Amino acid sequence: MHHPLVETLLTQRFRSLAAVDCPVDVYSWLVDETSMTARLEAHCQQLKVTLVDEGFVTAQRLSIDERNALGDEQGTQRFWLREVQLIADGEPWLAGRTLIPEASLQGPEAALMNLGTRPLGHYLFQSSFLSRDYLLPGTMDGLWARRSLLRLAEKPLLLTEIFLPASPLYSPLAEGSSPCTLQTHQK
Ligand code: PHB
Numbered sequence: 434m435h436h437p438l439v440e441t442l443l444t445q446r447f448r449s450l451a452a453v454d455c456p457v458d459v460y461s462w463l464v465d466e467t468s469m470t471a472r473l474e475a476h477c478q479q480l481k482v483t484l485v486d487e488g489f490v491t492a493q494r495l496s497i498d499e500r501n502a503l504g505d506e507q508g509t510q511r512f513w514l515r516e517v518q519l520i521a522d523g524e525p526w527l528a529g530r531t532l533i534p535e536a537s538l539q540g541p542e543a544a545l546m547n548l549g550t551r552p553l554g555h556y557l558f559q560s561s562f563l564s565r566d567y568l569l570p571g572t573m574d575g576l577w578a579r580r581s582l583l584r585l586a587e588k589p590l591l592l593t594e595i596f597l598p599a600s601p602l603y604s605p606l607a608e609g610s611s612p613c614t615l616q617t618h619q620k
Contacts, residue, residue, distance in 0.1 A: 449571040463570035477521035485516035526600035537588035562586040
């Protein structure tokens with residue numbers, strides 16, 4: 434099942450939030466630096482990546498905050514866009530949007546354009562050249578989300594992940610997990 438609004442959701446404004454605004458259980462998901470695919474896999478039988486959109490885009494497809502994060506304030510660069518959904522046992526659990534400046538795709542990183550339905554994390558986490566500038570917990574359109582600026586061999590890529598309503602983050606065990614009542618902070 435495809436989340437009907439996923440394309441629109443992924444272009445909503447990212448609002449970062451402080452730890453105090455977030456239940457502890459939820460926060461632990463949002464700031465988890467290990468593989469999110471592996472963590473979600475532990476909660477279902479089968480997790481699949483489905484492609485929503487993939488290909489080169491100009492800066493017009495980026496929000497201002499995405500351009501700023503990737504150092505393209507003028508809006509002159511081209512980017513590889515990858516939008517996916519993680520489907521767990523038929524239910525959409527996570528929407529991911531990755532933006533990679535064209536200049537980051539030189540050398541072995543060109544493989545990032547050929548991932549298809551293989552999870553991005555499998556590629557990233559096996560690389561010894563992976564580092565992270567930041568991992569921001571936040572919300573997007575009332576859903577829990579996070580944004581990471583990653584570097585592969587020093588070259589940046591921006592990953593935004595939105596936890597969709599069916600994901601285990603919102604289960605009753607994650608007490609008080611509705612983000613709609615939160616005060617969010619703008620960064
Ligand atoms: C992806 O394959 O693009 C992907 C997979 C898992 C995530 C985010 C993105 O958590």
